[in-house]
Amino acid sequence: MTMTARPLALALAGLGLLLLAGCETGGADALEAGQDGILGVPLEEPVAKPDVVLTDHHGEPFDLRAETDGELTLAFFGYASCPDICPVHMANLTSVFDRLPSTVTDRINVLFVTTDPARDTPEALEGFMGSFDSDFVGLTGDLDEIVDLMTELNLPRPVFEEPDDDGFYEVGHPAQVLAFLPDDDHAHYAYPWGTRQSDFTHDLRALVDGAAAARP
Amino acid sequence: MTRVSPWLVALALLVAAVGCADDDAAEAAPPEVTGAETPEPAAPDVAAVYATIGDPGPDGDTLVGASTDVAERVELHESVIDDDGSARMVELEDGIDVAAGEGVVLERGGLHVMLMGLETELAEGDRYELTLEFERGGEVTVDVDVVPTVGGDDGGGGHDGQDEAHGDDDG
Ligand SMILES: [Cu+2]
Numbered sequence A: 001m002t003m004t005a006r007p008l009a010l011a012l013a014g015l016g017l018l019l020l021a022g023c024e025t026g027g028a029d030a031l032e033a034g035q036d037g038i039l040g041v042p043l044e045e046p047v048a049k050p051d052v053v054l055t056d057h058h059g060e061p062f063d064l065r066a067e068t069d070g071e072l073t074l075a076f077f078g079y080a081s082c083p084d085i086c087p088v089h090m091a092n093l094t095s096v097f098d099r100l101p102s103t104v105t106d107r108i109n110v111l112f113v114t115t116d117p118a119r120d121t122p123e124a125l126e127g128f129m130g131s132f133d134s135d136f137v138g139l140t141g142d143l144d145e146i147v148d149l150m151t152e153l154n155l156p157r158p159v160f161e162e163p164d165d166d167g168f169y170e171v172g173h174p175a176q177v178l179a180f181l182p183d184d185d186h187a188h189y190a191y192p193w194g195t196r197q198s199d200f201t202h203d204l205r206a207l208v209d210g211a212a213a214a215r216p
Numbered sequence B: 001m002t003r004v005s006p007w008l009v010a011l012a013l014l015v016a017a018v019g020c021a022d023d024d025a026a027e028a029a030p031p032e033v034t035g036a037e038t039p040e041p042a043a044p045d046v047a048a049v050y051a052t053i054g055d056p057g058p059d060g061d062t063l064v065g066a067s068t069d070v071a072e073r074v075e076l077h078e079s080v081i082d083d084d085g086s087a088r089m090v091e092l093e094d095g096i097d098v099a100a101g102e103g104v105v106l107e108r109g110g111l112h113v114m115l116m117g118l119e120t121e122l123a124e125g126d127r128y129e130l131t132l133e134f135e136r137g138g139e140v141t142v143d144v145d146v147v148p149t150v151g152g153d154d155g156g157g158g159h160d161g162q163d164e165a166h167g168d169d170d171g
Helices: A005-021 A064-068 A085-099 A122-129 A143-152 A197-207 B006-027 B160-170
Strands: A041-048 A053-056 A061-063 A072-078 A108-114 A137-140 A171-174 A177-180 A186-191 B033-039 B046-053 B061-067 B071-081 B086-091 B096-098 B104-106 B111-118 B127-134 B138-147
Touching: A061 A064, A064 A108, A072 A085, A072 A171, A085 A108, A085 A197, A085 B033, A108 A122, A108 A143, A122 A137, A186 A197, B046 B138, B061 B071, B096 B104, B104 B111
Parallel strands: A072 A108, A108 A137, B033 B138
Antiparallel strands: A041 A186, A053 A061, A053 A137, A072 A177, A171 B086, A177 A186, B033 B046, B046 B104, B046 B111, B061 B096, B061 B127, B071 B086, B071 B111, B127 B138
16 A cells, blocks of 8 residues: 555545444444554464464365465454354455455465364265355364364353254354454454454555564 | 203213224224345245334334234244343234334344235245234235345344445455
């Protein structure tokens, strides 16, 4: 983004805020850029990418650190039988990928880690991921392993509700998307539910070469 | 001076009551439901319905239930985010309040009609019938459009216009 575009972006963001004030929303308020110019919410304590090997939606092992080393990586934790927040996050990120050139998206990983591995086998995840950008990766594993991973990342644990008469159950899961930076492979930012596609687009562009490169 | 017969009073009250009931029946039309849509489900078993429910009139109304042939069960839900950042869905057993003079919007990440145990595969471009039941207004059947999974409303729902304006700086 050029320097002259910045006031315009700010003005438009302000306008968006005004429009937003007029209506109710289930999502977060518009994000505000911090001093680093990034819209994501900075984590109080950056967290190292956990050392874990999961299984991707093709049934192949996925070594989290090795596969995403030195690359901007977004991670969302949800489950496939989730009709509202999970697919909307993934759909938004797909639209964001559609807006960005492949020179940028080729260097970004988007991971959907299941909080419900009992139902979300690689096959089930393959079906779910088929609705979104083909470069996104669905990940499953042992429940213990996934809960440990989430705990390491300071995320709330999955909450399993009582199955109904048909055996269907819902699972509480973190609402936000975490961003691990290329600089140090630590999670630095969270994107709450309701993050606009344009805000994701802005930050992914800014962070793909690392936070150091993004500093104004 | 003539005294009014109690029978006459009773009759008058009865007429008035019947009249009121008639008025109620005339008023109690279901609110207008527009823009009913289901994103093509990414999972085979569940789906959400979003829609705008219009002004139910001065007395307000409550959406108390819904039914459709495409799913085994239908529930009224709200997605909520707990203080710890955990997202979950709550079943609204008392229904969804449709505010007098306003109506209510069912939108992504908020209130929705939830279809569970899908019996028909829903694909983009399909259309199915959903019957909504209101406490006062009774039942109304609407057509629900199955829209693409990707490319619907932005983020917290209902602000795609704002996003488009904001999004202009991306080019
Ligand atoms: Cu629901």
